[in-house]
Amino acid sequence: MSFQPVIPAGGLVGWRFLQRTMATQTETFNQGVQIARDTDYFLEKIGQIDSAEQLVSDRRLLRVALGAYGLQDDIDNRFFIRKVLEDGTLDPKALSNKLADDRYKRLSNGFGFGDFPVPNTKLSDFGAKIVAQYRQQAFELAVGDQDNAMRLALNADRQLPQIVSEQGSDATKWFRVMGTGPLREVFEVALGLPKSFGQLDLDRQREVFSDKARGQLGVESFADLARPETREALIQRYLLRAQVAETAVPSSGALALTLLQSMPRLF
Known part of the structure; x- marks a missing residue:
């Protein structure tokens, strides 16, 4: 069973407890089996991804990619996400520039499939950056399950x-x-x-x-x-x-x- 963040109370009492125990709780959370498996897989495979089509075709990679930007609920909207990624952000007519939710623009810009000849997936530190974001977001979601x-x-x-x-x-x-x-x-x-x-x-x-x-x-x-x-x-x-x-x-x-x-x- 995966570790669930401990929040003994709501409001300021719970917030102050969470602040005091953040380092320990996040470290324990990141050692959970599912988090560890997903992030290890992402680190191993993301450098081999050349296109948005390849990314959305791999559900495990896509789960981490979307989760890093708080867009995990779009895991089954593969055509939509592919369009967001392929359009990039430089063209004013790009899909992400038409959406009210700024997270899609950050996702598209972060991966760079539509904006650059070589996507950011080829950068040596890209995987580690996305994994760090994903871990933060996953911990926040786990906290949100309680409060x-x-x-x-x-x-x-x-x-x-x-x-x-x-x-x-x-x-x-x-x-x-x-x-x-x-x-x-x-x-x-x-x-x-x-x-x-x-x-x-x-x-x-x-x-x-x-x-x-x-x-x-x-x-x-x-x-x-x-x-x-x-x-x-x-x-x-x-x-x-x-x-x-x-x-x-x-x-x-x-x-x-x-x-x-x-x-x-x-x-």
Whole structure:
């Protein structure tokens, strides 16, 4: 039986426990039979893959490839994934550029089948890079099987520094957040935005995200989200608000809301 992450409680208590035990838990998780078999196979075979067709024809390779980008639910959509990979990202008309979910563009760009004469699968460090991403994503999914809010918190803590490090303006990076479902949910809940918020014009949505993040988290520039203390403040607000929304015990919800309201704004 594979190792299941240990989360003794929800909310901030569970989050702090997970932070303290992360190194030990992830190491144990990565030694699980299925994870080890899949990653060993990927490392052995990926350098032999020359095309998107070859990749999608090998279910074991595809499982790791998609899992590394959080797209594991598309494992049976082989024609669609092949099209995403073969189109690349450089052509504005490429399929991944037409999709709202930014993960498809990152998948296509990561493998490079449609953009370069020689795909990235031929790079010496490519397999190790994808395997590391896959292990992170698999651990987050296992956490999510027990507490989905905790999974989204881990995802945000991992992804935000990556987005900060990429080229582009603050507006571009906010659009990236808006186009990545798990990240968007963390920000919407943490900033207290209603579900109807998504019906606004995209430029207006970006302005609201930016303004709310500045007012509640002290985020003057998107680069501020690379700071661990700023991400921690975001995650704490998210977990507390999520706990308030989910709790069935009024006293517990009131306590969580009081804690949320008492949190200082970061500058």
